[in-house]
Amino acid sequence: MTARAVADVIPRGTALIRDAGVLRRHGAGGPHYTSYPTANDLTTDVSERDLTAALQRSNASGRNLSLYVHVPFCRHRCHHCARTRVTTETTRRAEPYLSRLDREMVLASRHLERAREVSQLHWGGGTPTFLTLDQMSDLFDRLDARFGLSNSRDRDYSIKVDPRDADVFTLRHLQALGFNRLSLSVLDLDPRVQRAINRYQPRVLTEQLIDEAHRLGFRSLGLELMHGLPGQTQESLAETLEQVIAMAPARLSLSPYTHRPERFVSQRGIRADELPSATEQAGMLETALSMLANAGYVHIGMETFARQDDSLAKAQARGQLSRGLNGYSALAPCDELGLGVGALSRLGGIATRNPMSLGDYERRLDAGHLPVERGLRLTDDDRLRACAIERLMCDMSLDLGALGQEFKLDASAHLHDALTRLAPAEQDGLVRRVDQRLKVTPLGRLLVHHLAAAFDARAG
Template structure:
């Protein structure tokens, strides 16, 4: 059982530790994937995964968007063509069949998520066709978590109702900012009245959970303007709110070159915005789950974290038991217990691989005992903000303090700044350390210590 603690803001410490670090949706991170791990490696791991007979989590990537959002860092294809979407869906159906043929059909699917891009780029008839393909090859449990990301600019009441009738029970949409000047600067214009209308339709459709994404650090944002955005977001009353830091990386994400860097808020303004966000959301009862995410105390994420059962994967935080994640579509990532694999990132290569009847794997990584040990530690800290050293010692048959002597020495420096408590039996992240959990977990990242030059977003 975890003890729920309030989050504490310390601007000086956040500035001190604000450096580029992985987000640890996996360990090892995708930066360690290599083409040495190919489709043949992934096929062997898929077949081997049947032996443990773990449940499945499915991810479906729809890479298309009608228009470009200038802040975007996702793997997307900007197009108005429905022809390419039909070709993609045909390939996706073939890939689903090919992967399913390698998996035990009796393994239940307890989670499914459609992301992008913009999944509602598809017509609702195309959504229903893809749904039928998936349910033809996989068995969804009656209580499966089935979520979808939507762009509110391209949605209507009937579309949402049909999503809910199909079986989607969770939904997420990107709001980013209510301010019209900010919206115009990032090419994401969506009037306030329309956003409230969309939320009204979502509630009428009775989705079990609604998440809203916000971004701070965008052009023309001020402390006052973002306070107004938070106030309006609270009026929408979502179950979860994700507040992401905008990572301005124009060399990696060319679309961001359309943003005038002189219009971006400075680091001091961003820190103040973050502080006000934390104060406002927590004062309204939302709990800080970690990694930019807040949830109502009645939300399953908050309940799972309090119970010490929260988990994390490429789909974010989850309350579900251990499962193998299978990704479908361009650039999607699969997470098996001992291997990760990522699909091709170029559409033509993806199409040709699937047409040839072979897995569309481009790269991945085989996990070894050391990876599994460090993954367990990193994910426990990321999700629970605490670590039972004795439990790790027993699970992996080692002397924790002796094995991680150098890591504990590094943690003592963080402890001296108040980020965590180093107890005899446990590591406990403090309320001020929760915002810097990436800095704490990075101490256990063997790859990060060995290599430099990796490009990650900053911790804050």
């Protein structure tokens, strides 16, 4: 797409992001508030006994279960990667890990009532499609044997797919297992950007998978894109978006690249001077917002977009969107159990995290223990703030009067600290307050995690 064509996408005078400084002031990093308290707040003050008690307590919650399975293996070395992963070509290396996962399932599931429905299942990584088809079947069967998986039409069973590791046979296999949602990692379709991040992924690979997924009737297909990558320009991102929109995925995510080479070794393959400037990034976002809106996508919040007929957009319109450890969901909130290295759980009044190190994770299980490493017991204040954050991020508004009624207190007075911290965002036009109601503006949708941070009493 030429610069002129990009300018045509955003008619003069309608720009949403008038000042790149707003993005700098409010948008740099920070938690995405898929839970509150966040993973950064967890301490070592929680034991295996706390987790087993929480699992037992959660049976009385009346909530369905959401299971997350972390597959840490990956055969690639993308320069932008910020994930904890084990890079290997050898799928046999996953075998001992799959046995440990099964041991963890046995230890956790014995505290959960078998009748509880597993309405959500998510496999993330690393790259879950690193596994062979037989390993995937084995893992799925073990999950079914331990927890009793659902075959309800309304279940949300999703898996992250790397198009370089998957073909039409993979998709057919995933569907036969019971997955009904796919999330495809694409990042950018421009070969120059792909080269700069060491991720060569011809467009045809993605197109073939999307065609097959549509043909097989996967309920919802999500594509993951990124902005702020080396070599990316407003024009190149517009071209990628044009092609992606033509593929008609039901959901899209457009996440910002955060350059932290001091923390993530693989990012040392990217030079800071290859990255787009803050002004260029603002232009990219402006273009993306405009193109996606014109194509009929609803901006759900932050990096998430969905077609108007997708369940996420419908749930948001009805005020029934929820947000959990795996992001936005159209289903009712669940008790969340994470399995695998670094996996997070949240149920029965506590939040926990497994060890980030594969060795520590395996050692705990080999000694016959649930591998909880960090955690936190939630206080009443945590619950109130978590509810405020979830409603703000899902509804793009917050009714302090209703929140106060639910928690039987004066929410405006109790959250005075948060409302004070929101003042700069109000001045920058991200949020408006009218009496007892906060209303997030269209620009605020992009930065809603920053607004959520104002409610975070634990932020350092």
